[in-house]
Amino acid sequence: MSLTALLVDGLTVRFGSFRALDDLSLAIDYGEVRAIIGPNGAGKTTLLDVISGITRPKQGRVLFDGAIDLTGLSEAAIARAGLRRKFQKPSVFEGLSVRQHIAIGADVGFRARLDAPALEDRIGEVLETVGLVDQSHRLAGELSHGQKQWLEIGMVLASDPKVLMLDEPVAGLTDEETERTAALVRALKRPDRAIVVVEHDMDFVERIADRVTVLHEGRTLFEGSMAHVRADAAVVEVYLGR
Amino acid sequence: MNLTRLTVVVAGLLAALLAAPTARAQGLDRAGLIANLCGNAGAMGEAAAVLTGLAMSGDAADRAFAVPLARAVIDRKLACDDAGAVLTESGLDAVTRAPRAAAGEPRTPVLSLKNRATYEQVDAALALRAAPEAAQRAAALKTLERRPALIPEGLLDAAAASEPDAGLKADIETLAQTAALTAADPAARIRALARIADNPSRRALTQVSALTADPAYAASPEFRAAVDEATARIGRGIAVGDVLATAYNGLSFASILFMAAIGLAIIFGLMGVINLAQGELIMIGAYVTWLVQQGLRVVAPSLLDWYLVLAIPIAFVVTAAIGIALEASLLRHLYKRPLMSLLATWAVSLFLMNLVRVVFGTQNLQFETPFYVTGGVPVIGDFIFTWNRMFAIAFAVVTLALTWGLVRRTPFGLNIRAVTQNRDMAACIGIPTRRVDMMAFGLGSGLAGLAGLALSPIYSVNPQMGQNFIIDAFMVVVLGGVGTIAGTVVAALGIGQINVLIEPLWGAVAAKVIVLLMIIAFLQWRPEGLFAVKGRRK
Numbered sequence: 001m002s003l004t005a006l007l008v009d010g011l012t013v014r015f016g017s018f019r020a021l022d023d024l025s026l027a028i029d030y031g032e033v034r035a036i037i038g039p040n041g042a043g044k045t046t047l048l049d050v051i052s053g054i055t056r057p058k059q060g061r062v063l064f065d066g067a068i069d070l071t072g073l074s075e076a077a078i079a080r081a082g083l084r085r086k087f088q089k090p091s092v093f094e095g096l097s098v099r100q101h102i103a104i105g106a107d108v109g110f111r112a113r114l115d116a117p118a119l120e121d122r123i124g125e126v127l128e129t130v131g132l133v134d135q136s137h138r139l140a141g142e143l144s145h146g147q148k149q150w151l152e153i154g155m156v157l158a159s160d161p162k163v164l165m166l167d168e169p170v171a172g173l174t175d176e177e178t179e180r181t182a183a184l185v186r187a188l189k190r191p192d193r194a195i196v197v198v199e200h201d202m203d204f205v206e207r208i209a210d211r212v213t214v215l216h217e218g219r220t221l222f223e224g225s226m227a228h229v230r231a232d233a234a235v236v237e238v239y240l241g242r
Numbered sequence: 243m244n245l246t247r248l249t250v251v252v253a254g255l256l257a258a259l260l261a262a263p264t265a266r267a268q269g270l271d272r273a274g275l276i277a278n279l280c281g282n283a284g285a286m287g288e289a290a291a292v293l294t295g296l297a298m299s300g301d302a303a304d305r306a307f308a309v310p311l312a313r314a315v316i317d318r319k320l321a322c323d324d325a326g327a328v329l330t331e332s333g334l335d336a337v338t339r340a341p342r343a344a345a346g347e348p349r350t351p352v353l354s355l356k357n358r359a360t361y362e363q364v365d366a367a368l369a370l371r372a373a374p375e376a377a378q379r380a381a382a383l384k385t386l387e388r389r390p391a392l393i394p395e396g397l398l399d400a401a402a403a404s405e406p407d408a409g410l411k412a413d414i415e416t417l418a419q420t421a422a423l424t425a426a427d428p429a430a431r432i433r434a435l436a437r438i439a440d441n442p443s444r445r446a447l448t449q450v451s452a453l454t455a456d457p458a459y460a461a462s463p464e465f466r467a468a469v470d471e472a473t474a475r476i477g478r479g480i481a482v483g484d485v486l487a488t489a490y491n492g493l494s495f496a497s498i499l500f501m502a503a504i505g506l507a508i509i510f511g512l513m514g515v516i517n518l519a520q521g522e523l524i525m526i527g528a529y530v531t532w533l534v535q536q537g538l539r540v541v542a543p544s545l546l547d548w549y550l551v552l553a554i555p556i557a558f559v560v561t562a563a564i565g566i567a568l569e570a571s572l573l574r575h576l577y578k579r580p581l582m583s584l585l586a587t588w589a590v591s592l593f594l595m596n597l598v599r600v601v602f603g604t605q606n607l608q609f610e611t612p613f614y615v616t617g618g619v620p621v622i623g624d625f626i627f628t629w630n631r632m633f634a635i636a637f638a639v640v641t642l643a644l645t646w647g648l649v650r651r652t653p654f655g656l657n658i659r660a661v662t663q664n665r666d667m668a669a670c671i672g673i674p675t676r677r678v679d680m681m682a683f684g685l686g687s688g689l690a691g692l693a694g695l696a697l698s699p700i701y702s703v704n705p706q707m708g709q710n711f712i713i714d715a716f717m718v719v720v721l722g723g724v725g726t727i728a729g730t731v732v733a734a735l736g737i738g739q740i741n742v743l744i745e746p747l748w749g750a751v752a753a754k755v756i757v758l759l760m761i762i763a764f765l766q767w768r769p770e771g772l773f774a775v776k777g778r779r780k
Contacts, residue, residue, distance in 0.1 A: 075670055084671060094663055159671065159672065
């Protein structure tokens with residue numbers, strides 16, 4: 001296992017004449033929680049789309065674990081390689097129960113990877129982690145917004161991913177829920193796992209992130225700790241200050 | 243209470259024991275009967291009465307003994323001599339049925355004009371009860387039918403009770419009713435009216451309402467009341483029967499609609515592809531069924547009756563394979579372009595239709611009708627519980643159960659539901675969405691093939707048949723809410739019933755138009771259909 005979980009190398013994505021990502025490069029290590037911030041249209045979600053295989057880049061590549069180029073793989077293949085992503089909008093399956101979400105997250109495809117008792121253990125463990133044990137038989141459509149966010153985190157967590165991508169996990173949550181989510185994200189940190197969080201909420205980012213990457217117009221504007229981010233003049237100019 | 247009942251039973255048994263020897267003692271005096279047959283007109287009349295009695299009751303051996311006698315007298319094949327009589331055709335003694343020749347100067351009895359008619363009736367009555375062949379009994383019934391007033395009361399009831407052939411039995415019962423209605427005894431006529439009213443049908447109504455012109459209707463108040471009562475009861479029975487028949491036809495039509503729509507619902511719900519070739523997959527399912535029938539005719543004629551069952555896996559696999567090939571070769575590349583996939587599947591539909599036209603021709607296919615989809619059980623009024631429709635209903639119910647189980651209870655079904663509800667998320671947690679698409683397309687196509695099989699005993703099978711179902715199937719899918727099994731079931735039932743309700747009033751075309759307008763109105767109010775999954779893909 002290399003130290004670098006994800007190496008983004010010269011990535012360019014265009015939508016028509018608009019450059020969502022412009023020759024972007026960055027490296028994310030195992031064991032860190034990396035926050036990616038930036039104004040609207042900076043390319044944060046596009047970056048996650050490329051990593052998870054939804055969007056194909058014009059140029060550049062994304063190396064996972066130092067060896068696997070993700071840019072040619074299908075979404076499912078990328079997911080099976082150990083990269084999981086939570087979407088910006090809560091993307092739960094409204095008609096499935098909470099348990100089924102965790103089960104489908106842990107054990108998908110046509111061949112079961114886990115036997116029944118192991119799957120049960122895993123489901124229990126994940127529900128415990130995201131705090132949805134009491135809701136396990138409810139349909140996802142009935143959950144509150146915050147619970148849906150946690151459910152989705154639980155679903156992507158269930159497969160024990162090496163790279164966990166969270167797109168705006170606290171958007172629309174109350175302060176108390178944000179607090180819980182922050183604690184949850186910190187608890188998920190492990191030496192063999194990289195966590196990438198895209199978020200607008202600066203206080204939340206400050207609480208969870210080891211390092212912060214600021215994107216602006218598809219490029220890296222700044223990279224460093226949150227304290228440094230707040231101090232950087234260019235960042236203040238394009239983002240924080242306005 | 244129990245004691246009373248016991249006493250009655252014991253008394254009955256004792257009575258039976260005491261009566262038994264008497265009955266045997268009263269058994270047929272065969273020699274006396276033959277003597278009467280050889281006697282004068284009066285004696286022959288008595289003999290005819292005895293023979294009539296035998297036809298109605300009496301034991302089977304005596305009846306078998308009597309069967310050739312009336313015919314022999316009519317055809318003048320009875321030779322009377324001093325020792326009795328000989329049946330000249332077979333050369334047997336009329337009493338003992340041992341072979342012997344007539345002794346001395348045999349005399350052949352001649353029937354008087356009055357007796358001739360009686361003997362014709364008696365012969366027919368005996369044949370109806372005791373002839374071994376159904377055709378002979380049917381011929382006898384035809385003879386009796388000519389003079390219903392002469393038929394002894396009770397004969398037809400006894401004959402109907404012992405008749406093994408269902409069709410002939412129904413004919414006998416009808417004749418029994420007619421005979422009783424025209425009987426001379428007013429009480430018998432009133433009883434007959436009550437019995438006819440027990441089995442209401444349009445024919446019975448015609449029969450009974452004709453009686454209002456009968457002189458007795460004006461003359462006898464009891465008879466008039468009985469006729470009116472019977473007319474009212476038959477009317478009610480017919481109304482109930484019509485309601486049941488409509489519901490039953492609606493149910494069978496709904497079953498076919500469901501079968502046609504369920505595959506479409508899965509494909510449309512999962513991939514957003516409007517598969518216009520679904521109708522042709524139904525058609526191909528029916529053609530595969532026909533090919534299985536033709537194959538069995540050559541390979542294993544003894545199994546021919548079971549072709550509908552044997553064709554089930556074959557129809558499913560063939561249409562599923564066509565669906566998978568279609569998905570892999572064509573639709574896979576058009577997922578992001580719904581209009582293109584619509585046009586492409588339309589082209590495939592035309593191609594398949596014309597391919598079948600070229601290979602098999604445009605005529606309707608001829609299907610054997612196996613015994614298990616033949617006929618039906620008359621229930622009430624003109625409602626017949628027909629087995630071919632029941633086959634379609636049962637088939638749809640089994641398909642529903644299996645599909646529901648597959649989608650709700652298996653990992654494959656969980657994958658299908660996850661992809662249907664949120665394709666991106668499903669892909670991002672590692673569900674192989676392309677493979678799920680392909681297998682689901684195969685499943686949907688295979689279900690269309692099964693629909694073709696299920697409707698082959700009811701509808702005509704030709705290359706155009708798919709066109710008739712595709713629109714209805716789409717209405718079911720859209721009304722039910724895309725991609726839900728429950729919605730498909732409810733919408734199929736609703737559309738099926740409404741169609742069948744409207745059709746007799748304003749015709750099939752108007753029914754389609756009205757149903758379509760109702761769906762449009764409904765979708766204005768609930769655009770997502772009856773049972774939409776909340777928050778499905780944009």
